Amino acid sequence: xxxxxxxxxxxxxxxxxxxxxxxxxxxxxxxxxxxxxxxxxxxxxxxxxxxxxxxxxxxxxxxxxxxxxxxxxxxxxxxxxxxxxxxxxxxxxxxxxxxxxxxxxxxxxxxxxxxxxxxxxxxxxxxxxxxxxxxxxxxxxxxxxxxxxxxxxxxxxxxxxxxxxxxxxxxxxxxxxxxxxxxxxxxxxxxxxxxxxxxxxxxxxxxxxxxxxxxxxxxxx
Ligand code: UTP
Numbered sequence: 001x002x003x004x005x006x007x008x009x010x011x012x013x014x015x016x017x018x019x020x021x022x023x024x025x026x027x028x029x030x031x032x033x034x035x036x037x038x039x040x041x042x043x044x045x046x047x048x049x050x051x052x053x054x055x056x057x058x059x060x061x062x063x064x065x066x067x068x069x070x071x072x073x074x075x076x077x078x079x080x081x082x083x084x085x086x087x088x089x090x091x092x093x094x095x096x097x098x099x100x101x102x103x104x105x106x107x108x109x110x111x112x113x114x115x116x117x118x119x120x121x122x123x124x125x126x127x128x129x130x131x132x133x134x135x136x137x138x139x140x141x142x143x144x145x146x147x148x149x150x151x152x153x154x155x156x157x158x159x160x161x162x163x164x165x166x167x168x169x170x171x172x173x174x175x176x177x178x179x180x181x182x183x184x185x186x187x188x189x190x191x192x193x194x195x196x197x198x199x200x201x202x203x204x205x206x207x208x209x210x211x212x213x214x215x216x217x218x219x220x221x
Contacts, residue, residue, distance in 0.1 A: 002034045003211060004130040006121035009042025009073055010138045011201035021204045023080035029211060030084055030105050036096060036128060037107045038121040039077055041069035063113030070109030070117055077107050093120070093127040100128065115184045122188035122196075133194050134210050136201025137180040141218035142167070146179075158219045161190035180218075189220055196220040 005026075012019055029035050045066040052062050074089035089108045090096040099106045111120050118135060125133040139147070140155065142164065147153040159167075164186045168179060180198050181189075189196050197210045199217030209216050 001032070001131045001211065002036075002128055003029065004036045004038070004121050004125040004128065004133045005207060006038045006118055006133070006135045007040065007077075007201055008135075008137045009040030009045055009070065009117075011042075011136055012039070012073065012077070013042040013044065018202070018204065019077060019080045022077065023082075023084075025204050025208055026081060026105055027084045029208070033211065034100060034128075035105045036100065036124055036130070037074075037077065037105060038117045038124060039070055039073045039107060039109055040117045041066050041073060041109070044073070045069035060113045063110075067110035067113070072109075074107045074109040081105055081107070093124045096124055097128050116182045118182045118185035119188060122185040122192070122194075125194045125196075126188060126192045130194055132211065133189065133196040134207055135181060135185075135196065135198045136204070136207060137198060138200075138202060139180055140200040142180055142198050142220075145170075156218050157215065158221070161186055161196075161220055164220060165190060193221075 007022065026035055026037065048065045048069055049062045052065050071089050078085040078087060078089065084105050086099045086102055086104045086106045090099050090106060092111055096106050096108050110117055121133060142159065143153040143155050145153045164181065168183050168186055197217050197219055199206045199210055206216050
């Protein structure tokens, strides 16, 4: 199976134990699967972007800072994986697909300004014809509305990408909302039809469950 795993930066932020656990799980998965990982920037990216904004840097410049942090986090996971990983984070999906020919786990961060690593992972999944895209985020799935603001929000076990796009576009889930996926990622998932699972990345074992077909988090199809 070809697996693309997107790990939110907030899932691994400054957490050595969790990085170690992901490294262990990914090494195991590598024996049976082709594994690609895209790592986010988390709080460190937000800190750096906040500082740059305070200096009136434009948004594209801030995105470039965010991309640099995602690549830094990718290097940290590569360090944790040791010889199981391709040694550098590719800077494009095309380079990632070539890097995979060496048979190691390929870990990358962001690519270009204007989106997040969710979209990078969705495009990579298209590019490498992934069998599954797993988004390991810091919530346990997708809700009907932002659960942090609305106690009556309901977690969805399954939904269509079209419905996800509606939820993201809705006012309730607009600016500042706690969305597990960005709009571009949702649109790529819709057009590609790649089976996608959004799950709680704070419990790395859920990734193995999802690969083994267990219904967990929110299933998009
Ligand atoms: P993340 O992918 O980490 O953003 O990229 P996020 O989803 O908001 O945060 P976490 O990791 O899930 O907590 C960090 C920032 O880097 C820039 C964007 O500014 C993004 O918000 N970025 C990242 C890009 O511009 N392009 C990319 O391909 C990736």
